[in-house]
Each structure stands twice: as C-alpha cells, then as structure tokens.
Amino acid sequence: MQKITLSFDNGPTPEITDHVLDVLERRNIHATFFVIGEKLADANARARTVRAHGAGHWIGNHSFTHKTPLGKMDDPAESVKEIENTQAALADFAHSRRFFRPFGGGGALGDHLLSRAAFDYLCAEKFTCVTWNMIPRDWEGDRGWIQRAFDIGADLDWGLVVLHDLPSGAMQYLDEFLQRLDDEGVEIVQDFPPDCLSIRQGVPTPVAAGYVSDPL
C-alpha cells in the first residue's frame, strides 16, 4: 500500500470524535467524517462536526438514521429522505463535492447499498458517492483492527479505510495505527481512490451499476 485515505463514519460522538480530532491534529492529518444526520440534532455532538470542518476535515453525508441499507428499504421515497434530510442538517459544512457514503451492514458492498430512487436522486443533485476498500472491523474494539487493516492493505495501492468515531474502544489505538503507517512509509491523503467513487458530482462511474438494487 503506497497511499491511504482515512474516513470516520457514524459520528459525531462527543468524546470520541474529539479524541480522533486531537490525534489527527497532532499529526497534521486530514480525513473525512461521514456523519449520521439525526445525531446532529444534539448540539453537543454537532459542535464536534463544526470543529472537524473548521480544522480542514471534509464532512460527508452518511444517511439520517443509518437503520436499513437504502437498497433494502420498502419505500423508495424514504431512501431519498435519508439522504436529503442529512444534507439539510449539514447545511454550511457539507463539502462542495457533496459526499454521500452508503452503508451495507458489516461493510458489505453490493446492490443493497442504494435504491434506484436514491441513485437517481444522488445523480440529479450532483452528489459524489464514496464507497471503500478497507473494512478492518474496528467496531470489535480491540487493537486487532490495526493488523487487519495492514493485511487488507497489502493487496492495495491506495486504500480507503472505514473507521468509526464510536465508543467501541478502537479509537484509543488510532495513534498507534498512524505511527505504523508512518513507519512503513504509507502516504496519507485526503482525496478518495477513483475506484471507490461510484458517482462523481452526479456522473455515474463504471462501478455504479453494482451498487443499485434495481438494474440501471
């Protein structure tokens, strides 16, 4: 792995997001935070997203409730609302490339990620859909995710890792992970690997069809 992009999903979570921001700041590293819209209703949590944005991190949309993968929702209109409501809640700090990250349950990629209605909405509203290629299962909470990330990264030139600013315990090992990346000469970049973008500012890429529940 020559390069890696860091992303933190499912926050903001007051103490944990602050810890992640402190660690990144000490190392002058920039990442993307894909936030859950309904969590922004808590002013205390929202303040962490404001802080992340102010520090130069990118802020993306990770659905409003994060309950059901959008391609599995019964009502297509509800899947659109999951995106729309979070984008409204993000207001001023959404990135201008309008990043949306779907979720698959345990990091699974597939045609359950988006409904056709959600896909059409993302294209019409010029969103950029960001998937991933590294799921080290940090939610298990132990430091084993560091080795799992390096094992996955061994087969990649440019990794895009999904971590979670959640109280699993995993983020206490973030600095150790970043030190090992540094020791192994892996460059940390903020932009996303091209093969992890299924829509770029409204334009579908060749991988898009694999992530929509109804045929394109």
Ligand SMILES: [Zn+2]
């Ligand atoms: Zn998620």
